[in-house]
Amino acid sequence: MSRMATIFALLLASSLSSYGADSPVRVQLDSTKAIPRSVESLTEQVILRDYRFAWTSIAQALEFNTLDPLEGAFTGESKQALSQSVTSQQRTGLSQRYVDQNHKVQAVFYAPEGDVIELHDTAEYQLQILDSGKLIHEEHVVVHYIVLMTPAADRWMVRHLQAVPQF
Amino acid sequence: MKFTLPIILVAVTAGLMTLALFGAGHSSGTVGIAAGSAVFSTKASTPEQGLNNLLADVQRRNWDRAYSALSTTSAGDRQSFIQDWTGSDGSLRSFSSLEGFQARPLHATNDDAQMRVRLHWTTPVGPIEDVRDFHLIREGGTWKVAWPKMQISSVPAQIIPVTYLRWDLVSGSGSDEWGSKNVDAPHVRIISMNAVDSAEGAVVMGEVVNEDTIPAFVNVNAALVDGAGKAIDDESSFDKIDHVLLPKQVTPYRIDFPNINLKNVKNVRMDVKATLVPASADPVIGVMNQKVVSDVQGKSILQGDLMNESGQTVNIPHVIASFYDNNGKVIWVSDGYVNRALLPQSGQPFAVEIPKSLAGKVQSFHVVVNQYSLVRS
Amino acid sequence: MHAPASAIAGEEVTISTNGSGKATFYLLGPGVSRKSDVSLGSEVQLKAQDLQNAGEYFAFLCSDTCRSSSFYVTAAKPASLTFLVHPSRVPVGQGDAVSGVALPFDQFRNLVLTPETVNFHLLEGTASVFSRSSQTRDGIAWFRTASQKSAGTLQVDASLGDLSARRAVQQVASDPCNLRIKGERTKAGILVQTEPVRDCAGNPVPDGTIVSFTATDGNGRSTVDAPIKQGVARAQLEAPGATVISVASGVAMGNELRIGAQP
Numbered sequence: 001m002s003r004m005a006t007i008f009a010l011l012l013a014s015s016l017s018s019y020g021a022d023s024p025v026r027v028q029l030d031s032t033k034a035i036p037r038s039v040e041s042l043t044e045q046v047i048l049r050d051y052r053f054a055w056t057s058i059a060q061a062l063e064f065n066t067l068d069p070l071e072g073a074f075t076g077e078s079k080q081a082l083s084q085s086v087t088s089q090q091r092t093g094l095s096q097r098y099v100d101q102n103h104k105v106q107a108v109f110y111a112p113e114g115d116v117i118e119l120h121d122t123a124e125y126q127l128q129i130l131d132s133g134k135l136i137h138e139e140h141v142v143v144h145y146i147v148l149m150t151p152a153a154d155r156w157m158v159r160h161l162q163a164v165p166q167f
Numbered sequence: 168m169k170f171t172l173p174i175i176l177v178a179v180t181a182g183l184m185t186l187a188l189f190g191a192g193h194s195s196g197t198v199g200i201a202a203g204s205a206v207f208s209t210k211a212s213t214p215e216q217g218l219n220n221l222l223a224d225v226q227r228r229n230w231d232r233a234y235s236a237l238s239t240t241s242a243g244d245r246q247s248f249i250q251d252w253t254g255s256d257g258s259l260r261s262f263s264s265l266e267g268f269q270a271r272p273l274h275a276t277n278d279d280a281q282m283r284v285r286l287h288w289t290t291p292v293g294p295i296e297d298v299r300d301f302h303l304i305r306e307g308g309t310w311k312v313a314w315p316k317m318q319i320s321s322v323p324a325q326i327i328p329v330t331y332l333r334w335d336l337v338s339g340s341g342s343d344e345w346g347s348k349n350v351d352a353p354h355v356r357i358i359s360m361n362a363v364d365s366a367e368g369a370v371v372m373g374e375v376v377n378e379d380t381i382p383a384f385v386n387v388n389a390a391l392v393d394g395a396g397k398a399i400d401d402e403s404s405f406d407k408i409d410h411v412l413l414p415k416q417v418t419p420y421r422i423d424f425p426n427i428n429l430k431n432v433k434n435v436r437m438d439v440k441a442t443l444v445p446a447s448a449d450p451v452i453g454v455m456n457q458k459v460v461s462d463v464q465g466k467s468i469l470q471g472d473l474m475n476e477s478g479q480t481v482n483i484p485h486v487i488a489s490f491y492d493n494n495g496k497v498i499w500v501s502d503g504y505v506n507r508a509l510l511p512q513s514g515q516p517f518a519v520e521i522p523k524s525l526a527g528k529v530q531s532f533h534v535v536v537n538q539y540s541l542v543r544s
Numbered sequence: 545m546h547a548p549a550s551a552i553a554g555e556e557v558t559i560s561t562n563g564s565g566k567a568t569f570y571l572l573g574p575g576v577s578r579k580s581d582v583s584l585g586s587e588v589q590l591k592a593q594d595l596q597n598a599g600e601y602f603a604f605l606c607s608d609t610c611r612s613s614s615f616y617v618t619a620a621k622p623a624s625l626t627f628l629v630h631p632s633r634v635p636v637g638q639g640d641a642v643s644g645v646a647l648p649f650d651q652f653r654n655l656v657l658t659p660e661t662v663n664f665h666l667l668e669g670t671a672s673v674f675s676r677s678s679q680t681r682d683g684i685a686w687f688r689t690a691s692q693k694s695a696g697t698l699q700v701d702a703s704l705g706d707l708s709a710r711r712a713v714q715q716v717a718s719d720p721c722n723l724r725i726k727g728e729r730t731k732a733g734i735l736v737q738t739e740p741v742r743d744c745a746g747n748p749v750p751d752g753t754i755v756s757f758t759a760t761d762g763n764g765r766s767t768v769d770a771p772i773k774q775g776v777a778r779a780q781l782e783a784p785g786a787t788v789i790s791v792a793s794g795v796a797m798g799n800e801l802r803i804g805a806q807p
Contacts, residue, residue, distance in 0.1 A: 036686070076345060081575040085574065088576055088577035088578075094577045109681075109686075111643070112640070112645075113643055115630060131579070136570070136610050137602075137604050137612055143600055146682060148647075162574075162619075162654060162655055163599040163616070330774060334752065344626065347709075351633060380753065413754050416754040448751075448771035448773065451779065452768075455766040456763055456782060472782070474768075476779065533767075
């Protein structure tokens, strides 16, 4: 019986890890070093929630090549670039999976009036590249992102997402 | 046998229809309450029938017959009689129609009678009830309404100098780039909030101030939350607020939650939204002679006179009043539309009701006037 | 396969390949996905329009097996300056009340992360009231300063080389101070008006600000909410009896005026 349970658990884990969009997105946010304004506790919670949602949306958009997940979480340049990625992947038949995302995020700048925040995200995930559904490449990557988020009516939105070699 | 039931039904229906058509009009000698839409009787042998005939003609806008059937002692001319019922100058009355009425006698003798009528109007801002007394006189065996001389506002031709002040909103013609349109929304603040149970449900009310130096379009929303943190209902202040607030202006607001009892509410989430809006500082409307009194029906009302101090007609004045207890807490917010237009440099009376249960607690009040002008819109 | 370690946004890049035979080349990066057949041993040209977005790009070459390489594209030179200034209206004489954040972007809207010097300059009319040079850190330069003593428009400029951005902040008077009224009986009632309404620093309170006049006599209470026009607020009140008139604007209260009954 216990062997059956182990096999079931392994199968379940394996099926989960094979779908990036369903894979959990872990985000840790440290905003203690933000200048010149300190990040309010409630703002920190909302940014954490919305940044996690943004990465869930990226994973869905780039795995299923659909623009819908990009509504609501992105604005400005980041929305434009991600939309271009999706339409471009639709043409080539390529797709990407972001599996087991782990983001260590540090807030480095929070504007005096609270209208923009800059984050440094050290992201680790298993990147899978697929051509017409066939896996052609898989690797564990560590990417450094510089992120700009701006407040909207009821949420924070990712305005800029730019990968850099290091901070 | 199988035809018995249909025959009975047809007979009863015909009987009821006959009674409805003729029965009410011929109930002579009845001193009761007449109600509903008016039905014309050829000869008014009772005060009720005389009043009924007048209101039937008013409903049908049969002005010739209505005016000719007035008592010879009537004072007003035909034009002012019609204008009294139809309104003028784009007032609320000119967009309203008489839907029904309820009349009851105040006193009656053989030759004259006094009737009090609740007139039910349908208007663009919802149903409005108007209470009016009519004097009826028996002339040659027929009861007729003695129409009083009405005070119709008239304004002499004149030039009124106005230092015009308005704010226009320029959205900017430059690029739509991030940060290029840095005009902040106006700063407004809820300065008081009170939630109470009323006969119709829960009511959330209070006051909002525009703390900014520019006009603001303001709306207040409230969400009632239960013990589990779940929203029970959310509503907005709708027309129970002066939406356009000039700098430093204060408006009452009231949000009604019909059929909700506060005992089920754990928390109230308030949200005030303010946006930039083009606005004018005119017209200025004074609120004169404000007094809490009892009306003819014994209800507590706040009454006064609106005075248009500008040169612009206010077609539909809307009065919103907040009432405070001896601690300065807002305990009620009432509003009311004025039927007549507010002509330049002239006045109109107003009255708003105070709930009976709160009348004794009212220590002071604050009145604001919201205005709808056809010229502006 | 050999790709450069880094590239500049909007510039062409060449990737060399080894071996012989046919292969499929893939390029995946921010805003781009490309797939093409290539001959091994030849060079793969990446066009400028494929490399406009800064970030990490992955190149794959697949024949029997796939080989990969990655490289970074960095922003080109600054081509525009995003300038966030707040607030758009500010009461005079408030410390740290005006702030600005400048972010340089290249022509493809990539954030320029190399340190750049941004000059902030604040002017009241033609008089300079604040000037500071600040170097961008992670693509951001900022300043914060007090609002000035007098009401009026504050011009806020940011410049980086020959790029510049301009914003305006309205410095407005604070709450009214020493609100004073005078009044007299006229045929129509009582005409009451304020003296010029100013804040405690002497700045005229903006026109349009509401001043509330209240007249109380034996007949009841009359109120008029009148806007300030050309510095003063005036109202006509109806009060035939002996009357006490008070005035307020926001939180500021003014003097009381007592006027005798109508003769």
